[in-house]
Amino acid sequence: MRSDPMEDGEPRPKIRAKAISRPMSTATAVPQSRAAAVLHFAVEKVKAGLLTREEALLEIPALMLDELLHPMIDPDFQRCVIARGLPASPGAAWGEITFSPSQAERLKEQGRPVILVRVETSPEDIHGMHASAGIVTARGGSTSHAAVVARGMGKPCVTGAGDIRVDERKGTMSAGGMTLKTGDIITIDGTAGQVLEGAAPMTEPELPPDFTTVLGWADSIRKLRIRANADTPADASAARRFGAEGVGLCRTEHMFFDAKRIRAVREMILAETGERRRASLATLLSVQRQDFAEMFHIMGGLPVTIRLLDPPLHEFLPKSDEDFSEIAANLKMSEEKMRRRSQELDEFNPMLGFRGCRLAIAYPEIAEMQSRAIFEAAVAVEKDMGKPVQLEIMVPLVATRSELDVVKARIDATAEAVRRETGADVKYQVGTMIELPRACIAAGEIAKSAEFFSFGTNDLTQTAFGMSRDDAGSFLGQYILKGVLPADPFTSIDVEGVGELIAIAVERGRKTRPDLKLGLCGEHGGDPASIAFFHKTGLTYISCSPYRVPIARLAAAQAVLRG
Structure with a gap:
């Protein structure tokens, strides 16, 4: 596909297939999508007395609801598939290829409209992911950064597209025997894991009345509470629209990649003294407080679980010479010394390195700043709303009770300081993510300090199997094809291994603390087969991306009915 130059220097694409949006009808007489038809006929059979509500719910495939929540490619369109990958986030979109988040x-x-194509994404690509209609990565699995973020945003995503060769420097991608460049048009189908040449016609989502009826039936039956993973106020608003009963995971690091904030974050990380680090953190305090306050307002008194900073610090570090020079000048440090400091933070295996609670223990001022922002926001919002915020603070990557105790002491001390300053006594709970095998085995001891557990099944699967969730896409397909594994364990819970670790943690945790709240915030929270296991295991709630909340609501009811 060739491109013509534009006067402003940007290439103007030639579109081979005209993109047409065909709204799906909300009329109950003639549903235009398969999912709408299934819901419609289920409701009609109940009205006619042919099925009970319970029987009707069991006839509806929960994952089919995706068709009602995202744009889809017109089923009559003849596809020209040029690459295949993992169906990382459902829906479809077309747009111009770009390899640059800033572009x-x-x-x-x-x-x-643009499709962001990368070898793999990182947290600093967030602004470009927000701007894109969809994302494609050559590497990565179903719980890679691109997959998790795209699902949270409700954008289609294809990861692990090994057929694609990406040259970000030249601005080209090779796939299906052709080379495409910046500005050329592609379509991605995140439900099927396909990349298509040209622009495909779309059907736009529109929820039929039967959708609300069916989910109302499901809500009256299910035992599991359904929360959403929400990192921004926009995520929280989407979660409420889809019926979430709280926020089960707010990843605070995603709030840091705004262009106005990242400089302060980098200065904080690269500072050599606690005093200098606190000065940078003071800049972040007000913006974090504002973020949390908006989140609390949107959730209106529903539970909100905020995870303290988790990812390795190197993910925030500057990459360009210009950024290094700017930070060095602000910190009054030579650029050479700055680069040495950056290299000191580089790790061979960062996902098992300096992250999670280890950050809060080594740099307690980070946990203090985040805790203060949380408590001050809660005080302000409780005053505005006239009712309490249900606040839960989660410490990540804990392996021992002593780690949790060190961080919890900082949180409690900050809460007491805010209480003395404001006169307001905010109620809160401190718990931990259970995402390491050792934490599952030691759950009874950890529960002496933790008021709740939330299973981080993405990392728990990664550490239990000893396989990188970002790299497993290169061989998992062969494992499934050859029967080595029945399914992708990052998509559907491995009941015999990872599931057994969860069951051990549930039993031992509740033996120590019978009223222990047990949640789950990994991507498995949106998978119906996994939800059935979590129901049987006795979890209190599951948390998934906002656009998977309806699926989780239905699947949780089906888990009750199937026993």
């Missing part, structure tokens, strides 16, 4: 932002401002 994605510029093109969106011009009203031009």
Whole structure:
């Protein structure tokens, strides 16, 4: 596919297939999508007395609801598939290829839809992912950064597309025997894991009345509470629209990648003294407080679980010479010394390195800042709403009770300081993510300090199997094809291994603390087969991406009915 130059220097694509949006009808007489038809006929059979509500719910495939929540490719369209990967986030979109997150932002401002194509994404790509209609990565699995973030945003995503060769420097991608460049048009189908040449016609989602009826039936039956993973106020708003009963995971690090904030984060990380680090953290305090306050307002008194900073610090570090020079000048440090400091933070295996609670123990001022922002926001919102915030603070990557105790002491001390300053006594709970095999085995001891557990099944699966969730896509397909594994364990819970670790933690945790709240915030929270296991295991709630909340609501009811 060739491109013509534009006067402003940007390539103007030639679109081979005209993109057409065909709204799906909300009329109950003739549903235009398969999912709408299934819901419609289930409701009609109940009205006619042919099925009970319970029987009707069991006839509806929960994952089919995706068709009602995302744009889909017109089923009559003849596809020209040029690459295949993992169906990382459902839905479909078309747009101009871009390899640069910053260019994605510029093109969106011009009203031009874009598909962000990367070898893999990192947290600093967030702004470009927000601007894109969809994301494609050559590497990564179903719980890679691109997959998790795209699902949270409700954007289609294809990861682990090994057929694609990406050259970000040249601005080209090779796939299906052709080479495409910046500005060429592709379509991605995140439900099928396909990349198509050209722009495919779409059907736009529109929820039929039967959708609300069916989920109302499900809510009256299910035992599991359904929360959402929400990192921004926009995520929280989407979660409420889809019926979430709280936020089960707020990843605070995603709030840091705004262009106005990242400089302060980098200065904090690269500072050599606690005093200098606290000065940078003071800049972040007000913006974090504002973020949390908005989240609390949107959730209106529903539970909100905020996870303290988790990822390795190197993910926040500057990459370009320009960024290094700017930070060095602000910190009054030579650029050479700055680069040495950055290299000191580089790790061979960062996912098992300096992250999670280890950050809060080594740099307690980070946990203090985040805790203060949380408590001050809660005080302000409780005063505005006239009712309490249900606040839960979660410490990540705990392996021992002593780690949790060190961080919890900082949280409690900060809460007491805010109480003395404001006169307001905010109620809160401190718990931990259970995402390491050792934490599952030691759950009874950890529960002496933790008021709740939330199973982080993405990392628990990774550490239990000893396989990187970002790299497993290169061989998992062969494992499943050859029967080595029945399914992708990052998509559907491995009951015999990872599931057994969860069951051990549940039993030992509740033996120590019978009223222990047990949740789950991994991507398995949106998988119906996994939800059935979590129901049987006795969890209190599950948390998934906002756009998977309806699926989880239905699947949780089906788990009760199937026993």
